[in-house]
Amino acid sequence: MTDASGFSLVQAVVLLGAATVAVPLFRRFGLGSVLGYLAAGLAVGPFGLGLISNPETLLHTAELGVVMFLFIIGLEMRPSKLWTLRRQIFGLGVAQVATCGILLTLVAMAAGVSFPVAVVGAMGFVLSSTAVIMQLLQEEGETASPEGQRSISILLLEDLAIVPLLALVALWGTLANSADANTAPVWQSAAIAVAGLTTLLVAGHWLLDPFFRIIARTGAREVLTAAALLVVLGSAVLLESVGLSMAMGAFIAGVLLAESNFRHQLEADIEPFRGILLGLFFLSVGMSLNLQIVANEWRIVLGGVIVFMAVKGLGIYVIARLTRSTHAIAMKRTALFAQGGEFAFVLYAAATAAGIFDERASAIMSAIVIISMAFTPIILLAQAKMHRGGAITDFHGIDEADGLRGQVLFIGFGRFAQVASQALLARRVELSVIESNVDMIRSAANFGFKVHYGDGTRLDVLRASGAETAEAIVVCVDTPESANRIVELCQSAFPMTKLYVRSYDRGHSLQLIKAGVEFQIRETFESALVFSQAVLTGLGFGEEQAKDAINEVRHRDSKRVELELVGGLREGRQLFHGNLEKPEPRPFFKPRAKKEE
Structure with missing residues (x-):
């Protein structure tokens, strides 16, 4: 012919x-x-x-x-x-x-x-x-x-x-x-x-x-x-x-x-x-x-x-x-x-x-x-x-994302995602996981996780990974640019799917909030607060005093985010350093007296 x-x-x-x-x-x-x-x-x-x-x-x-x-x-x-x-x-x-x-x-x-x-x-x-x-x-x-x-x-x-x-x-x-x-x-x-x-x-x-x-x-x-x-x-x-x-x-x-x-x-x-x-x-x-x-x-x-x-x-x-x-x-x-x-x-x-x-x-x-x-x-x-040191990427034994149908789709599977996924797995939630780092995929496999290779910033990969049928998409990639690209793609192609996004810093959180994601959290914010609370108690402050200090930091941060969302960057910075509303002065926390030997 x-x-x-x-x-x-x-x-x-x-x-x-x-x-x-x-x-x-x-x-x-x-x-x-x-x-x-x-x-x-x-x-x-x-x-x-x-x-x-x-x-x-x-x-x-x-x-x-x-x-x-x-x-x-x-x-x-x-x-x-x-x-x-x-x-x-x-x-x-x-x-x-x-x-x-x-x-x-x-x-x-x-x-x-x-x-x-x-x-x-x-x-x-x-x-x-x-x-x-x-x-x-x-x-x-x-x-x-x-x-x-x-x-x-x-x-x-x-x-x-x-x-x-x-x-x-x-x-x-x-x-x-x-x-x-x-x-x-x-x-x-x-x-x-x-x-x-x-x-x-x-x-x-x-x-x-x-x-x-x-x-x-x-x-x-x-x-x-x-x-x-x-x-x-x-x-x-x-x-x-x-x-x-x-x-x-x-x-x-x-x-x-x-x-x-x-x-x-x-x-x-x-x-x-x-x-x-x-x-x-x-x-x-x-x-x-x-x-x-x-x-x-x-x-x-x-x-x-x-x-x-x-x-x-x-x-x-x-x-x-x-x-x-x-x-x-x-x-x-x-x-x-x-x-x-x-x-x-x-x-x-x-x-x-x-x-x-x-x-x-x-x-x-x-x-x-x-x-x-x-x-x-x-x-x-x-x-x-x-x-x-001579290492060359080897894709042997790694499956690409194709035909996945999990209830929740994880994009990126570093340390943050590995911890975040454990509670879902404990409740038998069906997960689909994609990651673009081959070494991370192999590392996760050693601990029993099935992770597929896929670039979440591509719409065809998201479709192959089941984003269209997933109830929620959890974005845990490392870079703000990649996270924003994934959010933009998902909101355009899968507007009914809930988006939960790991944020890089406060500025990135503001971008995600403005984009309308279901939930965002800074990767180190809560862990840093827990760490700070442990330091306070270790220094001799009471449990309630330490909790009050942490709650105050969390409250100030929340207020600053709200102000920056409406354009009040100067006021937000002022609140971050204290004294925006000029509250009544509070006595500084005093550590508990150490017991004599």
Whole structure:
């Protein structure tokens, strides 16, 4: 069975089989899914086993994966999040991207490359792999750390940078073709592009949220999925029709829906399509890699990998040190960001379509990025081995969350959750427990706890963990950012489920109270009060005196929280230090007289 384009069902089976074998194998060795897809495409493509001879046909379909990838990135670009990280995104992020881009462009031009090719090739390499870096930060639990936030800010800037870069490629392509008598003038093309962009912005601002509200009232989830696909593809087609890129249209649609009440549902609906089509995109890139050109130009490819990684690494290190990072932090950031990433293939494909890259330039630059991505996991594993004494994460014997149906869902199973769960287990309450720390899962198993692997900040994992049917969800994760993300997801997708959340500090408690969770408690507050009471009694104060002192602290804290909730931060601080209401002075507690020996 073959369609009009010459792509057969047998070839689809070959692609799926190659990906099914290669991707888990590459992930098992810590090399990542992207390299697995690229290797699978290379193996079955015309320059490998030759099982598929027309990768261009697949590439046009697979570009929809890039479109949906940009849409989901746009959904994450909430204005509030961007504003919180604005200094790091538009300070540190711009400094690193601009510095590395200029350095790599100069290196490419010194090698005799024309200016447009040098800029596109350099900027493609500057855009590091978001998937690889975010996965590593999450595995190490550093997403909430100061350095983790700086890394995320740089990634956000790089994700944003792909949009103007694609527009620049489209502009250069238009200028290159302007000599053709049948081509419209540049000013006319620019006017049409601006009109199309304005139309999308206006329609998105005024129509998208009411549109999805109407669709949601039908109660048919598959219709909401169809509507999400319609918005993504419609936005992409609109901007492509006015001379801009499909990816840019999808990204803008995502940004417009970032503050929508339907954001999480849209993200969950689009995610399966994005994953499959993006995998096909990387497969097609691997199939399109001309090994004959790479073999003939191996000196340029190998030299490009070494020089580009070294120069980019130097730029990253210098910017890190100029922004007052320590040597160790600067070296770690260099190891994280020195490689090219998946966005390079998007940019190079657009440059090839626009006529900026020829087949030789595309093959050489793609090979340089692929090899740099292959080197990166090895560098990171070596670095992790040095810092962790050689320990490498092993998932053998650990079950992922799937089909769980507990009465209560615990998210995170550290010391706090282990104690909190014991009373529930004593009353035979059925629990489902998920945790993202493999070592914690193994440790809990030693004490008879069945804990499943799962990231509670993902809606699909929450559904697989039984959040939809649970009577209560207990959030006991370590970082406030992760807890807030889980609360936001649960309130959006499972509004009838009760939420009990472990809080990090008073500020986090205020956020959770404002979010409307059922119950929150600071992780150390009550234990610290009990500890303080024991110290007082140990010093000779009476039991009632110690209890009164603890109750007074608890009362003041409760009053301060109430005042801060209504904006009275100054009054709350005053109460914390005492004397807000200026009560009558009370005699200081006197310890009981010690008995004489």
